[in-house]
Amino acid sequence: MSHSLPTAFRSTVVGTLRREDAGDRVRLAGWVHRRRDLGSLVFVELRDRSGRVQLSFGPDWTPADVLERARRLTGETVIAVEGLVVARPEENVNRDLPTGEIEVHVLALEVLAEAETPPIPVAYGPADELPAEELRLRYRYLDLRREELQRGLAVRHQLLQVVRRFLSAEGFWEIETPMLTRRTPEGARDYLVPSRVHPGEFYALPQSPQLYKQLLMVAGYDRYFQIARCLRDEDLRADRQPEFTQIDAEMSFVSEDDIFDVGERMIAAVWREILGIELATPFPRLTYREAMEKYGTDKPDLRFGMEFQDVTALLQEADFRLFQETKGTRARIRGVRAPGGARLSRKELDQLNDVAKAAGGSGALWVRLTEEGLAGPFARALEGELGQRFIQETGLQPGDLFVLVIGHFRTLGVVSESHLGATEDVWQVGGAEAVLDALRRHLGDRLGLRDPAVHRWAWITEFPLFEWDEEAGRLAAAHHPFTMPHPDDIAKILRYTEAGPLDRDAARALFLQGVRSRAYDAVYNGHEMASGSIRIHDPKLQRHIFRALGIGEAEAEEKFGFLLEAFRYGAPPHGGFAFGVDRLAMLLVGAGSLRDVIAFPKTTAARALFEGAPAPVGPDELEELHIAVIGRSTS
Ligand code: ASP
Secondary structure (H helix, E strand, O other): OOOOOOEOOEOOOOOOOOHHHOOOEEEEEEEEEEEEEEOOEEEEEEEEOOEEEEEEEOOOOOOHHHHHHHHOOOOOOEEEEEEEEEEOOHHHOOOOOOOOOEEEEEEEEEEEEOOOOOOOOOOOOOOOOOOOHHHHHHOHHHHOOOHHHHHHHHHHHHHHHHHHHHHHHOOOEEOOOOOOEOOOOOOOEOOEEEOOOOOOOEEEOOOOOHHHHHHHHHOOOOEEEEEEEEEOEOOOOOOOOOEEEEEEEEEEOOOHHHHHHHHHHHHHHHHHHHHOOOOOOOOOEEEHHHHHHHHOOOOOOOOOOOOOEEOHHHHOOOOOHHHHOOOOOOOEEEEEEEOOHHHOOHHHHHHHHHHHHHOOOOOOEEEEEEOOEEEOOOHHHHOOHHHHHHHHHHOOOOOOEEEEEEEOOOEEEEOOOOOOOOOOEEEEOOOHHHHHHHHHHHHHHHOOOOOOOOOOEEEEEOOEOEEEEOOOOEEEEOOOOOEOEOHHHHHHHHHHHOOOOOOHHHHHHHHHOOOEEOEEEEEEOOEEEEEEEEEOOOHHHHHHHHHHOOOOHHHHHHHHHHHHHHHOOOOOOEEEEEEEHHHHHHHHHOOOOHHHHOOOOOOOOOOEOOOOEOOOOOHHHHHHOOOOOOOOOOO
């Protein structure tokens, strides 16, 4: 939608001017984008948020003193002009500019603000390289003048508006929750804020509104959402921001289906309104186990198939040392069929080893099917009937490549390592799945199967409830401690936690039970876009989970007493989700980095560059906050 936004300084913004406006007298205001001096004529591209328009200063229509001043205009000067919209002759139409069919013949000019030469350019040609990102972040307000960043923020704005409209129409209330809070565990460290009036006490900035939104459900608010700022003090990683935004929602009296229905219709509305693309709903659903077994990852890129195939039994029949060595071990031989992959060059095939190694593996093996038969390092071991069976089982077509890795896969299977004498299904420790996942994605790229014009969303369900923290020797919540266990696995948890908090052995044994949860993610083209879960609403079960996590009664009371207390007064069954706004906006505009869709991002070292944060504070201020600093950063 385009607006003309008239104000005291202008009759319209520049970007909406069209051929139909020819003959109009307009007042415009904005920045000097570029100036070209053509002897008697001076052309200035005037820029505002809506776009650019060509101002034309000429002796036939511009007063001489104005023309003289126009010659001295420098880039980024803020000006206001008055002039006449004139249609350009056909040969002068600029097809690259939406306003390119007209120009404005300037009659009057006022300089509203001078501009020094900017330390980074604002006007770029198509071939110009951007300055280093550090420099651009240092002068963010100048970099934000670039069209590309503006587009990112425009799409982000649209995204938030579509979401607000959609959720509001679905009966969700937008409710703000506090920034100065008590800890909400989401698996990261908290940013702490010292209290001046309560010496030695600290607020935590929210890692998410998780506890508040659950309390809103206890309070009977039924459907809540918030465009929530979340703060997590995590270790630095490229493209991770210490503060980020989520579309955070919670619903009462729901099961997964209700939540998925709202979530996927919300995303479909976003795709429709912003990209003009109709997504198919409902989104497919895969359990975590299926995702791991088929794709080796909990965020599979479903734009292409290439599912993992287990060829252990078959290849153990082959006379090939690496395959023979897997006999009697837990190692599996799994691979993917890459359609058309036989065309990869020798060099590209060698690269597969590098991809495997970068993902932590020892290497990759491959075999291809040509018109002459199987070819590759172990093809000789597959001569005759065995080779025929291999081709049949894997579905290899002439021209295909089969790439495989040998190793331990994280998979649900029976082992005898267990507590309380029972032998049950357990999650086996793996690693090889990540190697094959990397190869699958690499081959997907190489074979052009990861088409940006294809949009594949899915829900991944039944995530494991626990993770194993080897160092601490205890369980950790894989999502957060308020996630409801899978109904079929509750009995296991209760059995282990009857007596109290778990010691290391018991915790490890419970981990190996492969307890599933009612947590889910939304994934899109191989990216994790949202997480959520059905929550525990029974204080007794919540206590058992705390025990499983090694949190004793006193600690649970101290940290989450208010939640447990609230649950005693009638908590409805509830659940929700949080979608990452930054990543959604980034993928919607096709930006290369989260920083391109955040107005004032931090660097990868978590610093704000132009305003300079974090920064030391003086001794008086520290004293007022009852804080003594025992070390200083040197970075
Ligand atoms: N609070 C969760 C998160 O930030 C999302 C949710 O469970 O709704 O990942």
